[in-house]
Amino acid sequence: MLTSKVAKRYAQGLLDFTKESGQTDAVFAEMKDVVKLMSESKDLNKFFLTPYIDANKKTEVANEIFKSFSPVSQNLIRLIIKNGRESQLKNVAQQFINKVEDINGIQRITLTTATQLSNENIEQILKSTNLVNASANFDIKVNVNPAILGGYILRVGDQQIDASVKSQLNKIKKDFQLN
Known part of the structure; x- marks a missing residue:
């Protein structure tokens, strides 16, 4: 499966930020949780892909679902939703995981x-x-x-x-x- 340039760019930005702040390991674990959750929940995928639900409602739901995540991960998810890229959330998380694994x-x-x-x-x-x-x-x-x-x-x-x-x-x- 081809991954979009959008997902690669968000993942690279997240990687650069987490390297500077020393939070790569924590965010890595959280991104694995995002991939797992998005893979297992068809309803969540449908919710994020529904165009007539506004970004504010999607952000509220994401805040509730990912409330145990670090502020870095929460901010990334909010940014992705704010920019209308919620369809790429799983791909961004997977690309981040791939980049960290490549480094390791x-x-x-x-x-x-x-x-x-x-x-x-x-x-x-x-x-x-x-x-x-x-x-x-x-x-x-x-x-x-x-x-x-x-x-x-x-x-x-x-x-x-x-x-x-x-x-x-x-x-x-x-x-x-x-x-």
């Missing part, structure tokens, strides 16, 4: 499988490839997608290994069509 040298790994795997199997997959730096810290997200039929799709940063049965079948199909 954390690799983001996404593993998509057809069925749920054990931790041992996940470790074997990670060890079998040279994309994963064994000495680095990593944040792994495991997705289950039965549509890939079997195998796995491993994405590390901007590199991907597609060892899924579906892609293998598609490759065979394409070869048959060419011959």
Whole structure:
């Protein structure tokens, strides 16, 4: 998914500010909460995306939802709403998380499988490839997608290994069509 320039700019501004004030770790945890909340609550997303609800009402709701957050995070959320960018709130939070993880040298790994795997199997997959730096810290997200039929799709940063049965079948199909 492409992230907008708006989200990247807000995230960079927040990162610069938190570095100066020494609040990066606290805001990092709060931005993780924002992403989690926005991912889990369809109603909250609909509320923020509704154009006929004015910014003042959205700000009141956001103040109540995020009242336990630090003033820095609260001010960012209010600023985003005031500027009419509430549709980008989750993206801004995710971009901030990504930037902090990049600074800390954390690799983001996404593993998509057809069925749920054990931790041992996940470790074997990670060890079998040279994309994963064994000495680095990593944040792994495991997705289950039965549509890939079997195998796995491993994405590390901007590199991907597609060892899924579906892609293998598609490759065979394409070869048959060419011959």
